[in-house]
Amino acid sequence: MAKxxxxxxxxxxxxxILRAGNRDTxxxxxxxxxxxxxxxxxxxxxxxxxxxxxxxxxxxxxxxxEVLKLGGEAMDxxxxxxxxxxxxxxxxxxxxxxxxxxxxxxxxxxxxxxxxPATHPAMPTTRRGTSVTLLTRTKNPSHLVRALYLAPSLxxxxxxxxxTAETIGAEDLGIQTVAPSYFWTExxxxxxxxxxxLPVEPIEPPHxxxxxxxxxxxxxxxxxxxxxxxxxxxxxxDLMPTGTxxxxxxxxxxxxxxxxxxxxxxxKLVGRVGDTPIxxxxxxxxxxxxxxGLLKRTWDRLSGKPTQAGVGISGTGDxxxxxxxxxxxxxxxxxxxLDEPLExxxxxxxxxxxxxxxxxxxxxxxxxxxxxxxxxxxxxxxxIIRPDGVPLTAIFFDDDLSQL
Numbered sequence: 001m002a003k004x005x006x007x008x009x010x011x012x013x014x015x016x017i018l019r020a021g022n023r024d025t026x027x028x029x030x031x032x033x034x035x036x037x038x039x040x041x042x043x044x045x046x047x048x049x050x051x052x053x054x055x056x057x058x059x060x061x062x063x064x065x066e067v068l069k070l071g072g073e074a075m076d077x078x079x080x081x082x083x084x085x086x087x088x089x090x091x092x093x094x095x096x097x098x099x100x101x102x103x104x105x106x107x108x109x110x111x112x113x114x115x116x117p118a119t120h121p122a123m124p125t126t127r128r129g130t131s132v133t134l135l136t137r138t139k140n141p142s143h144l145v146r147a148l149y150l151a152p153s154l155x156x157x158x159x160x161x162x163x164t165a166e167t168i169g170a171e172d173l174g175i176q177t178v179a180p181s182y183f184w185t186e187x188x189x190x191x192x193x194x195x196x197x198l199p200v201e202p203i204e205p206p207h208x209x210x211x212x213x214x215x216x217x218x219x220x221x222x223x224x225x226x227x228x229x230x231x232x233x234x235x236x237x238d239l240m241p242t243g244t245x246x247x248x249x250x251x252x253x254x255x256x257x258x259x260x261x262x263x264x265x266x267x268k269l270v271g272r273v274g275d276t277p278i279x280x281x282x283x284x285x286x287x288x289x290x291x292x293g294l295l296k297r298t299w300d301r302l303s304g305k306p307t308q309a310g311v312g313i314s315g316t317g318d319x320x321x322x323x324x325x326x327x328x329x330x331x332x333x334x335x336x337x338l339d340e341p342l343e344x345x346x347x348x349x350x351x352x353x354x355x356x357x358x359x360x361x362x363x364x365x366x367x368x369x370x371x372x373x374x375x376x377x378x379x380x381x382x383x384i385i386r387p388d389g390v391p392l393t394a395i396f397f398d399d400d401l402s403q404l
Contacts (some may be wrong), residue, residue: 017384017392018343020369027387028369029074030250031064033057033081035091035381036243037316042378042396053090054393054404057383060084061391064249069387072144073117074312077145082142085245086168086261089185091381093245094140097183097263099192100270105183107263108133108276109141111149112285112365114256114310120150127152129285131277134162137177141261147173159277181205183263195267213280226321243380244276246283246314248365256312256365258285258328265319275319276357280329282322285312287367288336310367311335311342316380317360321353331364346372373401 020028033055041118064081067073097105112129116122128150138144147169148155156169169175184205193200228317244262251257260283262276275282287310290300300307313328322328327349335346346362353360354376361375363382373382375397383393392401 007340011095018373019235019373023217024345027252028250029068029252030365030369030371030386031061031077031081031247032249032363032371032373032384033064033085033247033382034243034314034316034361034363034373035060035245036083037375037377037380038243038318038359039377040379040396043184045109050395053395054383056084056088056090057381057393058391058404060247061383061385061393064247065385065389065391068249068251069389071252073118073119074251074255074257075111075113075149075259077249077253078111078247078257079142079146081247081249082245082259082261083140086140086142089187091245092243093261093265094263095183096185096188098188098266100264100272101267102195102270103189103192104270105136105180105263106133106268106270106272107134107138107141107183107261108274109145109259109261110277110279110283111142111145111257111259112279112283112312113149113258114285114287114312117255118253123150124152126286129158129283130155131159131279131283132161132165133159133273133277134271135152135166136180137180138166139182141177144169144175144386145259145261146175147175152399155233158279161273188263188266190285191266226361243316243360244282244319245312246363248285248313248314248363250312250365250367250369254287254308254310254367255284256287256310256367258283258314259314260314260316262319275315275322275327278323280326282315282319282328283313284328284332286310286332306368308365308367309335311364313362313364315360315362317353317377318358321356321358322360325349325352325356325358327353327362331362335366342366342370343372347374350374350376 060081064077066078085091089096110131171179246260248258260276264274311332315322331345334340359377361380364372379396385391394401
């Protein structure tokens with residue numbers, strides 16, 4: 001899909017937003033987020049609806065920014081941002097998760113860092129990330145995946161699923177669980193029924209909250225009551241979502257964190273695992289030393305290229321294609337082995353996804369603070385915030401990042 005050609009002025013402005021520029025290293029922190037990509041319908045949206053989505057993106061950006069501006073970890077900034085999106089019914093994660101073919105919610109999340117966080121210097125450098133899948137009771141999967149990453153003795157594996165992950169989280173790490181009814185929203189239920197060709201009316205929300213959690217916890221008292229479900233009625237812009245929410249942050253110490261959370265594909269088969277928890281497919285983060293012979297090292301030095309490189313990526317879209325192409329890590333490998341800049345590497349990967357029929361987008365940050373937000377579909381909820389504290393957001397394919 002070809003993006004409309006911007007004027008020289010708007011192109012320069014967009015590049016200024018996405019490129020790091022000549023900022024001091026300690027003031028080069030940046031946060032980018034996405035709220036999913038796919039079949040956004042501009043014609044059926046209204047200014048009020050678009051404002052609601054962008055306002056939530058802004059709140060997510062501001063939550064992560066508050067962490068970064070105080071010198072906090074990239075990991076914690078991404079969790080703060082994604083939590084806002086998970087708690088909103090507008091996006092396909094947490095509260096707004098889609099239903100599988102059986103009318104149930106199965107959530108996923110992942111976290112990966114380019115290097116261990118400064119607050120946990122003893123963390124093994126080989127423990128690059130953690131992911132979870134097939135969750136049914138965790139209110140904020142982003143909180144669970146962070147806690148598991150920081151607890152290698154409890155969760156030595158790079159991926160856990162279902163009851164094991166949730167039991168460790170609730171009983172050993174204090175992660176909040178809720179009844180499955182918490183995730184019910186009318187809009188997602190309508191999509192589920194319509195997609196299966198089943199009658200939508202009458203709407204039948206869960207009538208009795210499931211308070212008998214297999215993970216007894218005082219936090220279960222926060223289970224959503226059916227009577228409050230009315231407050232979560234909304235008319236989504238994206239139709240039958242397959243995407244995710246995600247955040248990538250670079251902190252003042254040069255650490256990059258990528259966090260992704262999702263409800264998966266609408267009407268996916270029970271037990272389906274998407275790209276979000278598969279390292280290298282839906283998420284990736286790493287750093288490396290730039291190598292080469294004398295001529296290349298001399299050229300890199302003269303052109304101002306740093307000797308240390310790194311990148312963090314979060315993908316969104318039809319995850320089956322991201323798995324087949326190992327999309328996220330391919331961005332990093334194109335940068336590392338083909339010496340491509342971030343913008344080119346990310347665009348190549350998104351173009352290759354489209355060639356095979358995969359719709360979606362990518363958000364990514366390199367170690368210098370450059371940002372890439374390519375997409376190949378109708379839209380991607382996206383946003384960026386830099387040290388100036390100004391949140392910029394966009395929705396549709398041909399939108400420019402701008403203030404609300």
